[in-house]
Amino acid sequence: MTHELMRGGITRGRWLACVAGLSAVLVAGCGPETCERMPDSTVALSAAASDNLIANGGFETDLQGWKTWQASLSRVFRSPGAPEGSYVVKVTPTAGTSGGYSLEAASSVTGDATLGMYTASASIAAATTSAVGKTVILALRETDASGATRVWEQTAVLTQSFQTITVSAPVEQTGRSLVFYIFQKNSVPGDAFYADAIRVTPPGWRLVFQDDFSGSAVDTTQWGMYDSPGHGGNGLRRPSAFSVANGLLVVTAQMVNGTLVSGGMAHKSNYKYGRFEFRVRTEADPSSAVSGVVLTWPQTENWPIDGENDIYETGTSASRASFSTFIHYGADNRQYSYKHAVDATQWHTVAMEWEADALRIYRDGALVWTLTDANAIPDVAHHLCIQLDAFRTSMGGLVKMYVDWVKIYQR
Structure with a gap:
């Protein structure tokens, strides 16, 4: 099932799923030691x-x-x-x-x-x-x-x-x-x-879900894979865009037989409030074609009234010199945003604490932004999504987004 939404006049399709679970940690092998x-x-x-x-x-x-x-x-x-x-x-x-x-x-x-x-x-x-x-x-x-x-x-x-x-x-x-x-x-x-x-x-916060992407493939008992037209109708979203190796989830956007193919996936559990935390980086994109996004999306599918929390969004800047947090709310899709002036091609640990009276954004362990507008804070359950979104129909070369791990906590 797919659904489409509008932001700034551009549709954004996402997949909905709703099954709970927890992934085990299995990181194989022993690397070189520098002590x-x-x-x-x-x-x-x-x-x-x-x-x-x-x-x-x-x-x-x-x-x-x-x-x-x-x-x-x-x-x-x-x-x-x-x-x-x-x-x-x-x-x-x-x-x-x-x-x-x-x-x-x-x-x-x-x-x-x-x-x-x-x-x-x-x-x-x-x-x-x-x-x-x-x-x-x-x-x-x-x-x-x-x-x-x-x-x-x-x-x-x-x-x-x-x-x-x-x-x-x-x-x-x-x-x-x-x-x-x-x-x-x-x-x-x-x-x-x-x-x-x-x-x-x-x-307070207790761990309710963790995925360290330590197997050899995405755990589809925990994640629903998008298999649909691409973001805004640009190219295709396919499960084949995802791979897991060396303890990392990798999403690859590239041209396949003349079509831009990328991917997205949605966690199969929904949570009302919680702490959503992950470690992520996205490669530079000389074509300015794709944007790395980690977000929460409403279980109701009632967008934008029930909100959308784009915790991490690189945009299509070729250099990835920064990334942003966008909070969508209201029937007319109003938005709050915060710009993280750090290199998005490097690893960052990003977290959102979502409670009834506040949204708090952390980057690399530090609290960097707090939003307390009650109108902008969702009050229905959401699920976590990982996406590499296409904003064009073609690109040169390929671009990868990496996720090291995901953790979700609730009080």
């Missing part, structure tokens, strides 16, 4: 982003905020292959030790924990052959003022592919703190594990 080593010691934890109580869960620049027990740490370059960004941490047991070793946040993720459910997650893989098949534990440890502890754990068996492990811990009384750690059991010399994309989310 920056840190001894078994404690490092101060810096201030965390508001939606992640772990300040340095991606290890992209350093190892700040982490300590170990019976182990040392090193940053390892894994691009492609890292679940998030280009680096992971490698945790290696100290020579002469056995039985177990761990990676731990250097301080409590909360000093005096706010009451509610905390959720921790991490992507973990064996870093050596001997570690394959060993048990690893992801844990949150609660400590009260007297020193008494409770621990919530989730176990997994290490493989050479990254897997995401998640554990939740309810904090039910004030005066408690939480510490995050990952522990490998039954270790022997030669063991080691990788970790990346470590998050601890406070009471």
Whole structure:
């Protein structure tokens, strides 16, 4: 099924679907290692982003905020292959030790924990052959003022592919703190594990969907693929425009037998309010023919009255020197917009928090724009769409849009 809409006099077709689900994380293989080593010691934890109580869960620049027990740490370059960004941490047991070793946040993720459910997650893989098949534990440890502890754990068996492990811990009384750690059991010399994309989310946002595009094709149980005329009638949208490799979703626009072929896909679950987050980049386009877009679209199909949130839209500028956020609303398709003056050919993590009283846009971890006009904030369920839209009937060469991962949270 397709539908058409108007913006600035140009129709935009999108596909609607509505089935829920969650994709597993499977990032295969081990890339070349470029390491920056840190001894078994404690490092101060810096201030965390508001939606992640772990300040340095991606290890992209350093190892700040982490300590170990019976182990040392090193940053390892894994691009492609890292679940998030280009680096992971490698945790290696100290020579002469056995039985177990761990990676731990250097301080409590909360000093005096706010009451509610905390959720921790991490992507973990064996870093050596001997570690394959060993048990690893992801844990949150609660400590009260007297020193008494409770621990919530989730176990997994290490493989050479990254897997995401998640554990939740309810904090039910004030005066408690939480510490995050990952522990490998039954270790022997030669063991080691990788970790990346470590998050601890406070009471409020909870992860309800995640796709790391770590298989060999789009998971069509989670995504509906467009198979229709192109945006505004320009060319065609075809499932064949999509590929998945090296942990990335790739949408390719190119001429095929004289026709411009590109693609789009829609998540099969709808959400009223939530946090929609993704990591994306779009190649330069010398032909100024296509625009990379990640948006939310109303389940009702009642556009523009029920809104359209173009979280990330490159436009057709050949250089991709910037991208924009557009919020559509009202029967006459009124719009708010925000320009992101950053290079859209480079990777950016973009997020929209959608609540009843505000839309908040984040770029690379920083809040950059807040919209509070109640008339512009949708109050019906939407679903997430990923599109490389054609604005012409022909182009030279090909252009690719890349998506590293997608995450959706709700309160």
